[in-house]
Amino acid sequence: MAQAMPSRSPLIGTRPPVAAQKEISRIAEMRGVHSAFLYLHNQEMEFRRWQREVAETPAPPFGEATRGEWLRSRFSSLGLEEVQTDDLGNVFGFLQKDFSQPAVGVSAHLDTVFPMGTRLETREEGTRLYGPGISDNAAGIVAVLAVASALKRAQLHLAANIVFIGNVGEEGEGNLRGMRHIFATTPWKDAIHSLLVVDGAGTDTYVTQALGSRRFEITFRGPGGHSWSDFGIPNPIVLLSRALARFSEVVVPESPRTTFNIGVIHGGTSVNSIPASATARVDLRSASMEELHKLEDRLRECMNEAWSEVPLPYRAGDPKLRFAIELIGDRPAAELAPDARIVQVLRGVDAHLRINSIARLASTDANVPLALGKQALTIGAGGDGGGAHTLREWFDCSNRDLGLKRILLTLLTLAGVDE
Numbered sequence: 001m002a003q004a005m006p007s008r009s010p011l012i013g014t015r016p017p018v019a020a021q022k023e024i025s026r027i028a029e030m031r032g033v034h035s036a037f038l039y040l041h042n043q044e045m046e047f048r049r050w051q052r053e054v055a056e057t058p059a060p061p062f063g064e065a066t067r068g069e070w071l072r073s074r075f076s077s078l079g080l081e082e083v084q085t086d087d088l089g090n091v092f093g094f095l096q097k098d099f100s101q102p103a104v105g106v107s108a109h110l111d112t113v114f115p116m117g118t119r120l121e122t123r124e125e126g127t128r129l130y131g132p133g134i135s136d137n138a139a140g141i142v143a144v145l146a147v148a149s150a151l152k153r154a155q156l157h158l159a160a161n162i163v164f165i166g167n168v169g170e171e172g173e174g175n176l177r178g179m180r181h182i183f184a185t186t187p188w189k190d191a192i193h194s195l196l197v198v199d200g201a202g203t204d205t206y207v208t209q210a211l212g213s214r215r216f217e218i219t220f221r222g223p224g225g226h227s228w229s230d231f232g233i234p235n236p237i238v239l240l241s242r243a244l245a246r247f248s249e250v251v252v253p254e255s256p257r258t259t260f261n262i263g264v265i266h267g268g269t270s271v272n273s274i275p276a277s278a279t280a281r282v283d284l285r286s287a288s289m290e291e292l293h294k295l296e297d298r299l300r301e302c303m304n305e306a307w308s309e310v311p312l313p314y315r316a317g318d319p320k321l322r323f324a325i326e327l328i329g330d331r332p333a334a335e336l337a338p339d340a341r342i343v344q345v346l347r348g349v350d351a352h353l354r355i356n357s358i359a360r361l362a363s364t365d366a367n368v369p370l371a372l373g374k375q376a377l378t379i380g381a382g383g384d385g386g387g388a389h390t391l392r393e394w395f396d397c398s399n400r401d402l403g404l405k406r407i408l409l410t411l412l413t414l415a416g417v418d419e
């Protein structure tokens with residue numbers, strides 16, 4: 001997941017409703033749930049082996065197939081139903097046979113930020129595992145698998161099905177393509193009403209607000225020419241610079257927090273040539289879709305203003321002279337209603353397990369179902385972690401089972417269960 005920040009959600013500090021608490025206590029006392037908890041506690045060494053295997057299986061953006069195949073074969077050997085991989089590489093397995101009934105989903109992204117060829121060695125020191133992607137998101141994949149395995153053994157009678165998902169395309173240029181595909185094309189896109197996204201380590205936060213982002217590549221083009229003999233023709237680097245200088249002065253609100261960044265710029269060929277093109281990449285982010293669109297409008301205005309300063313004979317007369325703005329990344333902003341059931345359930349579970357957690361704002365796979373009006377939350381896989389997106393990444397396995405119990409109890413409460 002991308003970096004998270006505290007949410008301004010009004011939920012912080014309020015108590016979970018009594019009804020949810022009672023239901024959670026009832027479920028936690030079931031014999032099948034006890035044995036599932038015991039399994040999650042006792043299998044820690046096995047989970048570590050899985051986690052190292054996952055992290056050592058490459059899964060660069062757009063190259064998740066081998067890791068997906070690893071997960072698919074695990075789902076099959078657990079005896080999950082309807083185990084399959086879709087045409088994008090998302091992997092699915094259902095707890096119960098009828099996969100058209102309403103379902104609660106639990107997902108972990110398969111992809112890492114590490115390009116093909118990165119040395120994916122892992123090592124273990126005490127309770128710590130080290131290796132690129134060991135926490136983000138090998139820990140999440142292990143959590144989904146561990147909970148699937150525990151629930152499969154527990155043989156409980158659920159009112160709704162549970163679908164376990166390993167999805168592609170969460171990081172960077174993946175642009176949430178896996179999740180988009182799941183909620184746009186799969187046969188169960190409507191059946192999944194709630195989704196728990198497991199991303200990275202920890203038990204101390206939950207993401208209720210989806211940070212939206214829109215990314216653009218903006219380009220100015222001209223005929224190009226010689227710095228001396230063609231002097232005076234419009235210069236795309238100058239036009240781009242003017243547009244960006246204007247845009248950099250935009251005032252963004254602190255709440256809902258809104259930011260922008262000009263991250264990449266290139267253009268031109270040599271110091272004595274008037275360039276034929278100049279390009280920049282701009283990242284816009286906000287917790288509010290409205291603010292995001294306002295910022296985008298301003299970016300377009302700034303380009304238009306820079307363009308309008310080009311002398312008319314050039315603007316009208318030379319087809320080589322033009323500008324373009326291209327959308328290169330798009331993640332919807334959205335927010336759960338304060339009384340959303342999934343939040344009440346998670347907070348009830350946290351109270352039951354004596355977990356202190358706070359609501360956060362981040363960009364995760366949950367952006368997609370949230371923007372569709374579904375209920376979705378992102379939480380960690382337990383344990384502790386750090387160094388995400390670096391080669392020094394680590395995961396501390398201590399008390400991992402607390403995070404796994406949290407996921408299991410949340411899923412069961414959302415699905416509804418009788419012994």
Ligand SMILES: [Zn+2]
Binds near residue numbers: 136137170200
């Ligand atoms: Zn992640």
